[in-house]
Amino acid sequence: xxxxxxxxxxxxxxxxxxxxxxxxxxxxxxxxxxxxxxxxxxxxxxxxxxxxxxxxxxxxxxxxxxxxxxxxxxxxxxxxxxxxxxxxxxxxxxxxxxxxxxxxxxxxxxxxxxxxxxxxxxxxxxxxxxxxxxxxxxxxxxxxxxxxxxxxxxxxxxxxxxxxxxxxxxxxxxxxxxxxxxxxxxxxxxxxxxxxxxxxxxxxxxxxxxxxxxxxxxxxxxxxxxxxxxxxxxxxxxxxxxxxxxxxxxxxxxxxxxxxxxxxxxxxxxxxxxxxxxxxxxxxxxxxxxxxxxx
Numbered sequence: 398x399x400x401x402x403x404x405x406x407x408x409x410x411x412x413x414x415x416x417x418x419x420x421x422x423x424x425x426x427x428x429x430x431x432x433x434x435x436x437x438x439x440x441x442x443x444x445x446x447x448x449x450x451x452x453x454x455x456x457x458x459x460x461x462x463x464x465x466x467x468x469x470x471x472x473x474x475x476x477x478x479x480x481x482x483x484x485x486x487x488x489x490x491x492x493x494x495x496x497x498x499x500x501x502x503x504x505x506x507x508x509x510x511x512x513x514x515x516x517x518x519x520x521x522x523x524x525x526x527x528x529x530x531x532x533x534x535x536x537x538x539x540x541x542x543x544x545x546x547x548x549x550x551x552x553x554x555x556x557x558x559x560x561x562x563x564x565x566x567x568x569x570x571x572x573x574x575x576x577x578x579x580x581x582x583x584x585x586x587x588x589x590x591x592x593x594x595x596x597x598x599x600x601x602x603x604x605x606x607x608x609x610x611x612x613x614x615x616x617x618x619x620x621x622x623x624x625x626x627x628x629x630x631x632x633x634x635x636x637x638x639x640x641x642x643x644x645x646x647x648x649x650x651x652x653x654x655x656x657x658x659x660x661x662x663x664x665x666x667x668x669x670x671x672x673x674x675x676x677x678x679x680x681x682x683x684x685x686x687x688x689x690x691x692x
Contacts, residue, residue: 398598402435407420411595414462416458417457417459435469464519465519469517482629501629507641509581513585518679521682522591524681524682530572534567537564537610538605539652540561541559543559544559558599561597562592562593562596564590620655664682
């Protein structure tokens with residue numbers, strides 16, 4: 398099943414070029430904070446599924462072209478990210494790299510991106526107004542956690558996966574000796590984590606370690622790899638993260654980017670496509686206001 402969040406945080410089931418509103422599958426008492434409704438639906442999926450199907454069958458189809466797609470989970474409690482998880486990516490940034498000595502995600506662990514940096518397929522990548530810094534794209538498979546997970550061995554980890562989505566990890570690069578901000582901050586500007594276009598449930602992706610992952614800028618293919626090339630696979634990432642803290646339903650894990658990382662700028666269009674998961678394009682623009690602290 399393909400799930401979407403659209404317009405004013407409505408939840409929908411996607412069917413081809415249309416979406417059917419199933420928001421009423423979530424109890425009305427829980428709708429005081431609409432961004433979090435998908436977390437509840439994921440956590441209670443087994444009992445909620447009959448209501449989701451009933452709402453889907455009763456709803457009129459809405460054309461996808463006529464709605465604004467938000468992140469398919471707008472308010473996860475965490476957005477985890479794996480650094481240096483493809484061999485050919487390690488070292489390709491030269492002096493701008495913060496991963497030293499060929500270390501991978503297995504040695505480094507994970508870092509965090511702010512959930513507030515998420516944006517959906519209906520949005521845009523917004524760069525700081527007037528910035529002269531370099532901003533890069535990183536094309537990644539996102540894993541959506543299905544239930545609370547703590548100290549989960551990799552042999553059991555896939556039981557905790559609810560689904561998958563496409564994710565772009567946008568990054569402001571360091572300038573060695575001049576500007577060397579923390580990684581989580583450089584990757585957490587508002588809109589720097591496009592997620593979407595949909596959340597594809599795990600039953601539709603039999604093997605997440607056999608997916609083609611591609612990214613284009615203005616129609617030029619920049620990144621192309623397969624998830625089989627990950628150093629740390631999805632199951633081991635869940636083991637690694639859950640050994641440190643508890644994962645919650647709806648949490649997002651960005652599984653790392655392959656080689657081909659490069660810059661983008663205002664006026665560009667960035668497109669990501671992951672086999673069996675989705676395809677989305679976002680325009681790149683400047684923020685409408687200049688921040689009091691320039692970057």
